[in-house]
Amino acid sequence: MTEPSPSSAHKGKSRASDPFERSNDLETAPLLGDGSSSTGSTTPAGKRKQPRLRHGRGPLVREDSDGDEPLPSNDSGDEESGTVRLVSDHPAQHARARWTWSSIACLVFAFIFCVSLLALAILHIWIGRLVSEQARHGTAEEMAQRGMVWAGPSAVRVQASEGREGLVVEVDGMAGIDVRKALDWEEKDKGGWVRRMEGRIARWGVRKARSVTVDVGEVAIYDASGNADAFSSSSHLILVNSLDSLRIPLSYPTLAKPLPTMHPFTLHIPLSFPSPRDLADFAKGVYHSKDYRIRAEIREIAAQVGDAKVKGPAGWLMRRLKATKVTALARIIEGKLPDVPTDTNPAEMVNLTSYGVYETSSPAHPNETVIALSASAIFQNPLADAIRQGRLPVVAWGVPFRLPISVHLPLPPLPQQKPGAPTEIALAKISSLPFFFPADSESAKLDISGHLVPAGNLTPPTTRPPTPSPKDGASTINSSDQPPLSRALSRFVARYLSGRPNDIYIRYDSAPEPPLLGDPAPDAPFPPRFVADMVEGQTFHVEVPGTNETPDFFKNLRMEDMKIRLGGGDDSNADLLATGKVVGEVVLPDAAKKLAKGIDAKVIWPDVLVYDGELPPHPYAQEEGEDIAAAAPDQLSFPPSVSIDDSDSTAYPPSPVPRNAFARMRPAQPMLAKTIHTPANSTHNATTLVEAAFVDAPLYLLPGRGDVLRRFVGKIIFGGNRVKASMAGITSVRIGLSGFGEVELVEIPIEASFMVGRGGIENPPPFAGLVGLH
Incomplete structure (x- = not known):
């Protein structure tokens, strides 16, 4: 093998001997072991372990591990034997080498589980705190x-x-x-x-x-x-x-x-x-x-x-x-209960705007007729004051039902009343139509419809006089032989026309009849059946005030063909006898004019006082609080046995008697009446006339009134042909009305004025001698 040149070895030693001068990287910088020099001898790998320094992100650490391989030598075994190789322990390098998908999933699941537990714990603590807070x-x-x-x-x-x-x-x-x-x-x-x-x-x-x-x-x-x-x-x-x-x-x-x-x-x-x-x-x-x-x-x-x-x-x-x-x-x-003031007088809560009375088919018996009633009124909201004062909320309310009621009149007690006898009688069956009060409304329109209860032929065989005979001393209203409805109506009319209040009783009608023909709301339902059970026996009392004005039932009431002659004889103890005819035109209110053609007067039986000249105010009614004992000397007072003190009777004759009254006419027998219906034409409206003729009706001179009679007769004989006279009193009337039947009324007030001429006095000389004129 080729030996390295000295120059190259020298260069390697130079890099190893001064490494930190050439590099700032701790991972690549060589480190020396303890006790060794730069030129140490070479040691065999199998006989001696080489120390290995591990470098991570912390300090340098020597690691003597039996499983580690010895550090390799450099190219020059002798010169580089004393050096060691740095091993990097960076996590990224190990993850790339050791982590799998399963380990990653486990790690993620563990992380989510821990976070969930933490969130649940926090939520549990938060909810517990809220619950404890809300418990307070x-x-x-x-x-x-x-x-x-x-x-x-x-x-x-x-x-x-x-x-x-x-x-x-x-x-x-x-x-x-x-x-x-x-x-x-x-x-x-x-x-x-x-x-x-x-x-x-x-x-x-x-x-x-x-x-x-x-x-x-x-x-x-x-x-x-x-x-x-x-x-x-x-x-x-x-x-x-x-x-x-x-x-x-x-x-x-x-x-x-x-x-x-x-x-x-x-x-x-x-x-x-x-x-x-x-x-x-x-x-x-x-x-x-x-x-x-x-x-x-x-x-x-x-x-x-x-x-x-x-x-x-x-x-x-x-x-x-x-x-x-x-x-x-x-x-x-x-x-x-809210303090809701109620009006003590229900009549003040209802303002009548219109009414009508007419004949129509009976709802229960179509082949018969009845006297129908219809009325419209403004009904005051009974809750208005409470709502205005804040005691009740602003509310709209109403009644969607047809409320059936029956009107009853009290029966005058009989002289010998039997125990358990009825004390009242039904007069009419009416019903109020549905009504509704809008919010903030003070009033609503109230419609009423119904009919009179048919009376049939309730008149007795004989007509009663308007007043009892002095020996009886009892009112004809309380006559036991008079039918109940006649007694009740007589009492009602007599008290009303004499200015006295009347009691009527209103009850819920548990057996209502179907609506009349032409009813404004024929489909309006009646209340449920339980209402009748709930209000059974409940009575609503209403007081109807009377009037001090005599209604003009007869227009132009007058005496025709009046003849007066001296009385006396075996068949009469009267001072004077009168013969003539009473004629008058029936006048009905505009709302009841349709009933005129169904009127049929049967009998009239008057009891009147005759006056010289005009009538005084209220000639047949005793003024309240008037004391008979305080009467003037020239005023006549009837004894208490004659004057009717019954509270249901009209005070007749009045006491004291007015100054210009001089006679009393009280026929012994009723006067048969005749009704004449005149149809309308191009110049006159339809009229209904009633006339009754009387013959030798007794005229009784009132005690102490001779001067009044003399004055009256003197004006006729010496003063002129026409002298005004008047009469006022009460009468019994037997009348038939189509759709209702016949009924008799007693103690009905009557007034009339008429003219008397010289032809009205038979045999003037004896008459003048009677009254002391010659």
């Missing part, structure tokens, strides 16, 4: 009450359920859930970064959930005002079988948007009333005490968070979450 803020029920926001109700509507066994109440309102308020997190946005992060997470969850769906099961309401141990045995007052699902929006308000989200809803509440009588008794007790206490039991409430329209993992997760259910809930609810 109340139960789930308290949080629900705290976070529930709603407005209304804005409208309440009632309608009959299918089968008319119950009611369906529709309530309009707005509702939402303020999650921030429910969690009591109002201060989260003002806290540190952890609390603000919790708020952001909650907003994200609310934004994904959108809403919560609430399903309420059967609800039962009991009376809790009595013994608390009797709930299980007491019957239901109100039962709600089920409610429609209610979707309530979720929101998490922020400082920038502090208002929660609310959506409108309509809640349908089907109500059934297993025990109407118990409910009516409970309602009456609450109305009188102004306090209520009930027990509400709910079988189940289920709440499902999330909207079916939510997409993505959040929607998938929410749709697989089970609904939260709470069963067997019970709560006592008590409080006071």
